[in-house]
Every structure is written in C-alpha cells, then in structure tokens.
Amino acid sequence: MSGAVYYMTTYLIRRAFVTMGVLYLIATLAFFFPRLLPGDPVLLLLGEAGSTASEEAIIALRQKLGLDKPIAKQYATWLIDIVHGNFGESLFGYGQIQKLLFSRLPNSLELILFSLALACLLAIPSGILAAYFRRSKIDLAVNLLSTVGIAVPVYVLAVILILIFALKLRYFPAGGYIALGSNPIEHFKYLLLPVFTLALNQWALFARMTRSSVLEVLHEGYIQTARAKGLAESKVVMQHALRNALIPIVTLIGLQIGRLLGATVLVESIFNWPGISSLLLESATRRDYPIIQALLVVIGALVCLINCVVDITYGLLDPRIRYD
Amino acid sequence: MIATLAVPILPLPDPNTMNISCRLQNPSHAHIFGTDEYGRDLLARVLVGTRTSLAISLGATILAAFSGTVLGVVSALARSYIDTLLMRSVDLLLTFPPIIVATIVVGLFGGSVVNLVLVLGILQMPAFARLAYGATKVVQGMPFLEAAQAIAVPKMRLLQRYILPNILSPLLVQFSITVGTAMLLESGLSFLGIGVKPPTASLGQIIGRARGYMAMTPSYIIFPSLLLSCLIFSCNLLGDALRDYVDPKLLRAKK
Numbered sequence: 266m267s268g269a270v271y272y273m274t275t276y277l278i279r280r281a282f283v284t285m286g287v288l289y290l291i292a293t294l295a296f297f298f299p300r301l302l303p304g305d306p307v308l309l310l311l312g313e314a315g316s317t318a319s320e321e322a323i324i325a326l327r328q329k330l331g332l333d334k335p336i337a338k339q340y341a342t343w344l345i346d347i348v349h350g351n352f353g354e355s356l357f358g359y360g361q362i363q364k365l366l367f368s369r370l371p372n373s374l375e376l377i378l379f380s381l382a383l384a385c386l387l388a389i390p391s392g393i394l395a396a397y398f399r400r401s402k403i404d405l406a407v408n409l410l411s412t413v414g415i416a417v418p419v420y421v422l423a424v425i426l427i428l429i430f431a432l433k434l435r436y437f438p439a440g441g442y443i444a445l446g447s448n449p450i451e452h453f454k455y456l457l458l459p460v461f462t463l464a465l466n467q468w469a470l471f472a473r474m475t476r477s478s479v480l481e482v483l484h485e486g487y488i489q490t491a492r493a494k495g496l497a498e499s500k501v502v503m504q505h506a507l508r509n510a511l512i513p514i515v516t517l518i519g520l521q522i523g524r525l526l527g528a529t530v531l532v533e534s535i536f537n538w539p540g541i542s543s544l545l546l547e548s549a550t551r552r553d554y555p556i557i558q559a560l561l562v563v564i565g566a567l568v569c570l571i572n573c574v575v576d577i578t579y580g581l582l583d584p585r586i587r588y589d
Numbered sequence: 590m591i592a593t594l595a596v597p598i599l600p601l602p603d604p605n606t607m608n609i610s611c612r613l614q615n616p617s618h619a620h621i622f623g624t625d626e627y628g629r630d631l632l633a634r635v636l637v638g639t640r641t642s643l644a645i646s647l648g649a650t651i652l653a654a655f656s657g658t659v660l661g662v663v664s665a666l667a668r669s670y671i672d673t674l675l676m677r678s679v680d681l682l683l684t685f686p687p688i689i690v691a692t693i694v695v696g697l698f699g700g701s702v703v704n705l706v707l708v709l710g711i712l713q714m715p716a717f718a719r720l721a722y723g724a725t726k727v728v729q730g731m732p733f734l735e736a737a738q739a740i741a742v743p744k745m746r747l748l749q750r751y752i753l754p755n756i757l758s759p760l761l762v763q764f765s766i767t768v769g770t771a772m773l774l775e776s777g778l779s780f781l782g783i784g785v786k787p788p789t790a791s792l793g794q795i796i797g798r799a800r801g802y803m804a805m806t807p808s809y810i811i812f813p814s815l816l817l818s819c820l821i822f823s824c825n826l827l828g829d830a831l832r833d834y835v836d837p838k839l840l841r842a843k844k
Contacts (some may be wrong), residue, residue: 290681416822418773420780421796421814428803428810527686531777535800545689549696550783557693564689 280576284569289344291565296343298561299554352559355548362559365544370563372442373533373540377525379456380463385518388468389507392475396483397502407472414469420531423462427535430458440536459536463528467521474517478510485509511582519575523568631795635813638790639820642779645705645791646771652710653771654764657717662752664718665725676722679715687712688777696783705784709771720763724756731755762831769824776817792817 327333334342346353352362359365395407431439437458443451482488483506491505492498526542533543541560548556664675694708728734728751737751776793778784785791792813799810 287681294681412822412825413818416769416825417818418776418814418821420777421818424796424800424803424810424814428807432803523686527688530688530692531781534781542689546692546696546781546783549693552697561685561693565685568685 277577280573284573287569288562288566291569292344292347292562293340295558295561295565296340298558347562352562353555355556356553359553359556362556365556366541366559366563369539369541369544372538373526373529373542375456376459376463376529376532376538376540377522379460380467381518381522381525383460383464384467384471387464388471389475389514391468392472393479393502393507395472395476396479399480404476407476411469411473414465415473417466419462419466419528420535422465423459423532423535426458426462440538442537442539455536455538459532459538462532462536463525466528467525470517470521471514474514475510478513479506482506482510508582512579515575515578515582519571519578522571526564526567631809631812634790634795635792635816638792638795638813639816641702641785641789641791642772642775642793642817642820645702645709645775645785646768648706649709649713649771649775650764650767652706653713653767654717654760656710657714658721658756658760660714661718661721661723662725662748662756665722665729676718679718682712683715688774691774691778692781692783695778699786702785702789705775705778709774712774713767713771716767717760717763720759721756724759725752728752728755758831762828765824765831766828769821769828772817772821772824792820 324333332339350363352366354361355365391403391407395404398404427439430436438455439458441455443455445452479502487509488501488505491501496505529538529540529542530546532538533540534546537543541563544556545560545564547553548560660675660679664672667675690712691708695704698704734747734751737747742751775784775791776796779791779793780797782794782797784793795813796810796817799806799813803810
C-alpha cells in the first residue's frame with residue numbers, strides 16, 4: 266500500500282470512530298432533552314387537558330410512551346430504535362416520524378444543494394475577477410454587493426424577491442410546493458425563488474472569501490515562477506492561484522452548509538416549502554417532542570457528515586496535508 | 590441609533606395607539622413612515638422596536654462575552670482534563686446551527702425578552718470561549734508572563750494585569766460582530782412569530798407582520814427592513830474597523 270493511501274485509510278477509520286462517538290453524544294443529548302424540561306412529560310404532552318385528564322388516561326399515555334419503564338431501559342430502547350431508523354410516532358397524529366422525515370428531508374436537501382451550487386458558481390468567478398482586477402470597477406462592485414449581501418437578513422431578501430418577482434412581475438409563485446413527479450416544470454418554478462434567496466445570501470460570503478484568498482496567493486513566489494515560465498495567464502490564475510486559494514474557501518463552504526440548514530428555517534417558512542426546517546418550527550410550536558428529538562439526531566448527523574467530507578476534501582486539494 | 594436612544598423625548602405619536610381610520614397608510618406628512626394594519630404610527634413602532642432588538646442583542650452579547658471569556662480563560666489555565674471537558678462541550682454546542690437550537694428552545698419556552706437574551710447569549714458563548722481560550726494559550730507562552738510568575742505575582746493579579754489586557758482586543762472585535770449576529774437571530778425568531786410577543790415591538794416582528802400586507806402597502810415592510818439591515822451593517826462595519834485597528838498582521842499587509 267502506498268504511503269498516501271495508507272494515511273488516508275487509517276485517517277478514515279479513526280475519523281469514522283470519532284464521528285460515531287459524536288453521533289452517540291448527540292443521540293444521548295436528544296434523549297435527555299425532553300426529560301430535562303421541568304414538569305411531568307406526560308402532563309406536558311396532554312397540555313391543557315392535563316389538569317382535567319383522568320388517572321387512567323395519564324397511566325395509559327405513560328405506558329404507550331414507555332415512560333413507566335426504568336430510565337436505563339428507556340435509554341437503551343431509544344438508542345436501538347435510532348440505529349434501526351425508528352423514531353417513533355408524532356404525538357399529534359402526524360404519523361410515523363420515519364415517513365415524515367423521508368418525505369421532508371429530500372426537499373430541504375434539494376434547496377440546500379441547489380443554492381450552494383448556484384452560490385459557488387457565481388461567487389468563485391466573481392471573487393477571482395475581483396481579486397485579479399483589484400481596485401477596478403469589478404472589484405468595487407463585488408465588494409459593495411457582498412457587503413450589502415452580508416448585512417441584509419435572509420428573510421428580508423426573501424421578502425424583497427417575492428415583492429419584485431412574485432407580486433409585481435408575476436414570474437414565479439410567492440410560495441408553495443409541487444412534487445417533482447407530478448409536474449417537473451412547475452416544481453422548478455416553485456423552487457427558484459427560495460433557491461435564489463439562499464444563494465444570494467451565501468454568494469456574498471463566498472465571493473468575499475474567494476477574493477481575499479486569491480489576493481493573498483497572487484503575491485506568492487510560485488505565481489511569479491509560473492509567470493516566468495511563460496504560462497498563459499489563465500493557467501496561472503486557474504491552476505496555480507485558485508487551487509492554492511481553495512482551502513479557506515472549502516472550509517467556509519463546509520461551515521456554511523450548517524448555517525444554510527439554519528437559514529432554511531426562515532426560507533422554508535416564508536415560501537411554505539415542506540422541508541425539515543419548517544417541520545422543526547411546526548413541531549417546536551406544537552411541542553411535538555418525538556419529532557424534535559428525531560430532527561435533533563438527523564440534523565446533528567448531517568452536520569457531522571458534512572464536516573467529515575470537508576476534512577477529506579482538504580487532503581484532495583492539498584497533498585501536503587497529512588491525516589495524522 | 591441616536592434616534593432610538595432619544596425615543597422617550599421625541600414628539601412621537603404613542604406607538605400603541607390604534608387608529609383604525611388610518612390603517613395601512615402610505616408615508617405622509619402626519620406619519621413619515623406611514624401606518625401599520627391597526628393605524629399605529631410606523632416610525633414610532635420602528636424606533637421602539639429597534640430599542641427592543643438592540644436591548645436583546647446587547648444583553649445577549651454581554652452575557653455571552655462574560656461567560657464565554659470566563660470559560661475560555663479558566664479552561665486555558667486549568668488542568669488538562671477540565672480543559673478537554675470544557676472545550677469538547679463547547680464543540681458539541683457548535684454542532685447545531687444556532688437558529689435551530691433557538692427555534693426549539695424559544696418555541697417551547699416562549700419568547701419573552703429574558704428567554705431570548707438567555708438563549709442567544711448561550712448560543713454565542715462558544716465563539717467567545719474559543720477565542721479567549723486561544724488568546725490565553727498564546728499569552729501563556731509569552732516571556733513576560735513567565736517573568737511575572739517568576740517574581741510570584743498573585744494569581745488574581747496575574748489575570749487582571751497580565752492576561753486580560755492582552756486578550757481583550759480580539760474579544761472586542763468579536764463583541765461588535767456578535768451584536769450584529771444576535772440582532773439577526775433575534776429578528777429572525779421574531780419574524781417567524783416565536784420571538785417577542787406583542788404588544789412589545791421588535792424589528793423582526795414588525796417585518797413579519799408587514800409580510801401579510803406587502804402587496805398593499807410596500808412601505809410598511811420596506812422601512813423596518815432597511816433600518817434592520819443598516820443596523821446589522823453598522824455592527825459589521827464597526828467590527829471590521831476594530832479588527833483593522835487591532836490586528837498588526839493586517840497593517841503589515843497593507844504596507
């Protein structure tokens with residue numbers, strides 16, 4: 266086995282163990298979270314009916330939720346259920362959580378991936394241009410737009426876009442969702458505004474980072490060497506500068522996926538997009554604990570997974586980075 | 590900002606007075622920003638809302654800065670296992686996107702001002718803890734600290750006179766950025782309708798309510814949005830300026 270592959274494999278194995286440890290901690294956190302809340306969970310679940318509910322109803326609910334068993338056993342059951350992907354049922358009759366997640370999660374991922382791709386496609390070229398033509402009009406425009414983009418809250422941006430494109434121009438619907446299977450063209454029409462909202466928000470950060478990172482690299486000695494060799498300017502920028510400038514950008518993108526998950530809370534609720542974030546909001550206001558627990562686990566797992574992917578990308582971008 | 594502080598002495602209409610006859614008006618001489626759906630003066634509402642937003646974000650940031658700095662410095666100075674334990678729990682807290690945690694907690698406990706300050710403060714704490722931790726570790730390696738330890742300066746004095754002044758500048762930068770972040774989070778929660786409850790006004794809440802009327806009276810939503818963006822913008826700008834001021838590395842790069 267060659268050195269690089271060996272490092273990579275041992276790193277991946279170790280990383281997998283660490284990730285599993287973190288996931289276990291998150292699952293534990295999610296288990297204890299509703300139990301740490303003040304008051305009897307059963308009474309809490311019954312809500313207003315709690316004070317008037319009969320003794321039998323309380324006992325029945327406690328048995329149904331498995332809360333009458335010792336806490337160690339509850340904990341074990343919870344962990345085993347999670348491993349099997351079984352998150353139980355909604356308290357308010359919204360059915361099996363597993364099914365809910367399966368129908369909602371792809372929608373959120375679709376939103377996040379599309380907006381991330383769009384943001385990168387726009388941000389990396391504009392950042393490179395701004396850095397290369399430093400102090401030019403392009404640079405000024407990118408700087409100005411990105412500064413504004415960072416300050417404008419994502420939901421204000423959403424409202425502005427709705428105001429212009431949905432209410433005034435009537436190009437796109439103001440919100441809603443149509444399944445991809447039933448009508449693909451309509452589906453993308455509904456997708457476009459939320460994706461744009463998220464992408465513009467991300468673009469500002471990525472473009473700024475690309476600009477400053479490329480700017481730093483352009484002064485390095487190896488760029489001079491590359492130019493001295495007589496390489497075409499495009500090759501100097503794209504292969505020698507950009508590749509070395511990508512590390513901080515990838516870090517930022519990785520961090521931003523987590524943030525994007527957060528931003529979807531607002532965007533999904535504004536555009537009535539049925540993803541996991543709007544599910545979270547609905548369940549939190551409804552106090553649907555099992556769903557919140559399941560979402561804690563799922564979101565935590567997603568963030569962990571993303572961090573893993575980002576760390577592995579480092580090694581691919583820069584072979585000098587050793588996994589040890 | 591000055592206008593917000595001067596709210597009590599400005600000759601403004603009462604922000605809670607409802608006047609159904611002039612609902613959802615566009616800007617006019619009597620109501621510079623127009624009115625909302627209950628005929629309340631929007632300028633007055635917006636200024637009062639800004640006060641709430643500023644109070645919550647400042648309160649949360651002070652809480653975060655204080656507890657985070659204490660945590661960071663203590664774990665940097667403490668024995669290795671306490672250090673590991675504290676910093677790992679901070680890492681775990683960082684796993685979740687802040688607005689998700691805030692949504693759950695505020696959604697469950699309700700969005701009183703105190704709750705919001707607590708939640709936002711705790712969510713911003715890890716950033717300060719990490720920063721203070723790193724800065725303290727750097728200072729610990731400096732010769733002047735060793736010298737101070739060698740002449741047996743008492744521990745409290747060591748902390749006050751030698752460590753804190755040297756880790757203050759990055760924390761100051763973080764402070765100004767965090768105020769902006771906290772404001773963004775608070776307004777986001779209020780926008781969703783799980784932040785502060787009426788009749789208390791907050792910028793996010795006003796924007797959230799205005800959403801329903803934006804086709805009829807665009808000014809209702811535009812003014813508070815503009816103000817909020819400007820506020821966050823100025824926090825970021827202040828942070829950037831402070832960073833340029835305190836960061837010697839950047840100064841060198843400029844020359």
